[in-house]
Amino acid sequence: MPASPSTARAINDRLALRLLQQEGPLTAGQLKQFTGLSRPTVADLVDRLTASGLITVVGESGEQRRGPNARLYGIVADRAYLAALDVRTDSVAVTVSDLLGRELAEASAPVGPDTGTGPAVEQAVTLVERAAKEAGAPRLHTVGIGAPGLIDPVTGELRDSTGLPEWHRRLVAALQERLPRARVIVENETNLAALAEQRDGAARGRDTFVLLWLGHGTGAAVVLDGALRHGASGGTGEIGFLPVPGTGGLPSATDCTGGFHSLAGSAAVVELAAEHGLAGAPSGREPAAAELVRGAVRGSSPEAGRFLDALADRLALGAASVVAVLDPGCVVLGGDTGRAGGEALAARVARRIARMSPLPTQVRPSTLGGAAVLRGALLTARDRAQEILFAPPGPTGGPRPAG
Template identity: 60%
Template sequence: MTVTRAQPGRNASPRTARAINDRLALRLLQDEGPLTAAQLKELTGMSRPSVADLVERLQDSGLIEVVGESGAARRGPNARVYGIVADRAHVAGLDVRVDSIGVEIADLLGRTVARADLAVSTDADPARTIESGIGLLLGAVGDRPLHTVAFGAPGLINPVTGRLSTTGELPAWHGDLVDEVRNRLGVPVLLENEVNLAAVAEQRVRGAAAGDTFVLLWIGGGVGAALVLEGRLRRGNSGGAGEVGFLPISLTGRLPTSTNCDDGFHGLAGSRAVCDLARAHGLSVDGCDAAAAAEAVRVGTPAFLDELAARIAVGAAAVCAVLDPGQVVLAGEVGSAGGSDLASRVAATLSRLSPLRTEVRPTAVPGGPILRGAVITAMDSAQNALFAPAG
């Protein structure tokens, strides 16, 4: 691991310098795992007395503890191995879909300790759904200390109010559930577009470089995109960056409207369109949801996959013509099911449509990327709050 040495600056106060060094040490313990004081000294470039003071401060703050000993003798202060107290607080990630709610509880190092899911019928009573969602969350949390909750939901997140502005026919109870959790739990509650959270997970799990640029193209029940430009997630002026379902690309020749993207790219590559295309190629498909579309891709014929790839490539070409990201990641139920085979087919078509050199790759997070992204977002927020002990 390449480490940036602690350099507080000449004018930094002693308290600020200590806080900077503490954050660096905690980040090292998070990324590298348990370390001895000697290893912290080597990685931070700090003096032995400074490291000793740092370790004492972090222990007194309840942030780190002795987790073992190392070395041949395995005794004495120099042999002690320090690690983060990961269960001091827990975080929750929620994936709120049209037909389901998923919850994942993790410790401060992002390790999953509980998961739960709830199916939601299309005719479910909104008030009862909200109560069931809160019950699902509280049941998964149990008696663990909860610090931060992060939601992933479809739709636009208003950058000013932080509230969910749904588009199309998305249920209104999504935003009400977020508000109710905020009111009842009394902990920080974050809200993010679900495809953006998938990109957060992709970036962290893949270990993307700090300045990496890529577009995550979500192909599932609907279609969407997340933009990571020079290492930063970009949401746009109104929170709508990546709403590619509304791209005016369709089979019908008609145009989408501001409230309906069936005549946009969504109608070309969403799950219903994928299932219809599979049937046209003689495949037996039961249903038209994301799971059915993903299964069709897994058992699909080469001709079916080629035509599907061509449709996806049209949307990817439109995005690349504007952003030139260099990398397109295929995610979502369909993108994940297609794996490297579908990605290579999309890349071949894209190379014929666009003069821009663009790598197309399958997602590195094939299972539960939205929940994982929500947990990472909540974990980072909790760490920022907790890993800043007073000097």
């Protein structure tokens, strides 16, 4: 059944907008070439999108022939402003961007363990408001939040999890109250890191892979056939609870001690380094575990090599379990520790998986590290804003209005 004229226009509009977002400013002739649409159809959609305020003339192509055919059209970047938050147990970081993803302001602040729930929430919300003001954003269209813990797949809300501060759950409601016209989205930090690695990092071009998050805690994000998998309760990737040998016990429903976390969490990595004679005063430039791993990679002592071998033995236990069940073809060692280990640690883990599993699996180090969460939150906010702004036409024939 052929599409109705209004549906066809909506499809063409979204195609053109996606091209302008991915390729940058284009002439009408280039849009015709990329889309395969006729010249009158392209002229019609350019007029329609210009009138809607989504695109505008941003220059000329530099071709010898001047005039309408040389005009470069681009997305109106300030049509929507976005914010992204990386919410940790002891800190919060925020960045504000325009619709093209250009970062306009950023800020971060520690949140002390003795800070009460109300003050912590107020501190985080104020940080967002200050960054938006610095960016010159009159209002925020969409806010993406990355946080540890489980996200309810039905409500999209952060579930009440033991070990996480109460201000995490209160923050979403507080942001929605203070920014009533903004859309607030929350997602698990490891899932956002995987999205960032797929778009801009180690998993670029792959539609099936697993990201093994190695930071203060451990986690995994599963991307299969291009889709991020959450599971029935939102718990896909809770690898910290995976029972593994060598921990001296088993995890419980409320405590991952005895699981993979006990081998690969940051505290365990620091202890392992000390067992191999590697220690030192932390510089504070990155987490202690990541700093120790990076130092071992750069060093050439027998102790450093044995430490990396022992760490790879541990990581391979979790990674091989994931490979046996999912056959992802690629495992990314993410988080600050995964990035610090680089190719040296990834190659060690790959060799051990190859001995443990018949399934061919690449192991790659993260190229984004801890910054992947904030980047993933921003990408998620931009995708959601574009879904709304580039939506099929409303009753008046133009794109549906924001807000």
